[in-house]
Amino acid sequence: MDAVKGVKGKRLPRAVREEQMMDAAVRTFARRGYRAASMDEIAQLAGVSKPLVYLYLNSKDQLFTACIRREAQALLATVQAAIEPGLSADRQLWAGLTAFFDYTVESPDGWSVLHRQARTHGEPFALEVAAMRDEIVAFVAVLIQAAATEAGAARPEPELAERDMAGLAQALVGAAESLAGWMNDAGTMTAKEAAATLMNFAWVGLGNLLEGERWSARGPQGPAVVGAGEF
Known part of the structure; x- marks a missing residue:
């Protein structure tokens, strides 16, 4: 700023x-x-x-709330503006993640208000940030659904359950938030490097998941689908 x-x-x-x-x-x-x-x-x-x-x-409370809303809208607008319709799901996610990390680098004060201050000073403020986060999670869930559809064209089974897609979206957004916090504190990684790190960590694994591979505490399962209650 x-x-x-x-x-x-x-x-x-x-x-x-x-x-x-x-x-x-x-x-x-x-x-x-x-x-x-x-x-x-x-x-x-x-x-x-x-x-x-x-x-x-x-009042100070209303001023703080207005700041949260302004920065949340700026972050959402930045991410949404980076997405090009018609791209594959992974390219859309890459663009969105890069824009997200760019915002945290270019607007460190706004990111601090959203990521640190608003979440630690009471429910009204935390709820404002939660509403923004829900929009981002919903967007990521749509991309995961699109990826599942793309993969399903060639391999219709097994499919990801709606619960699994929602959980993956939550995990991906949480990882992005944590990585952004660390990146800005450490100052050793660029926005594009952070986006690439998360794509390598999450999307490569998601690709295997869409191909039917599942991890299990009992050992490699190959193409078998292992439910959460079967570990």
Whole structure:
């Protein structure tokens, strides 16, 4: 995010002024934490008076919620814009993952608000992030369904159950979130490298799964389908 520049005293459209305050709030919440962040600090960083922050954005809780929603929408829009209809399922997932990791690198404060702050400060905030996450999981589940359909054209059996696809989507999104957190903290991997790591880890394994291979604690099972209760 670009540095927030105060323009106190200048008359600006309300939408522009609100965006400045939101930029300042996202940066402050990300770097200070929700509890430690103060409206005074946010107002100073935005170059406005504290009463003006309250006038436009009401309370600290509502300001934090607005920040979560803005960053969640930005992340979803980034991922959705990267997807090209008509591509194979794996290419679509690759594009989506690359866009996801790009967002976390290019908007570290926004990612911190979503990934760390919102999830640790109470149910209302966590629910906002959960709604965004559900949209991403649903999108990934559709891609897994598309991959299963593509594989089924040549090999109709065995099919992935709806529960399995939902579980795989949850696992893939969870892995992406964890990898993004580590990647940004460690600073040793690019967005494309992170996307490739996850594709190698998840999609290659999914390809074997779609070919009928299943892991079992009892040993290699070949093409046999092993249910969750049979381990």
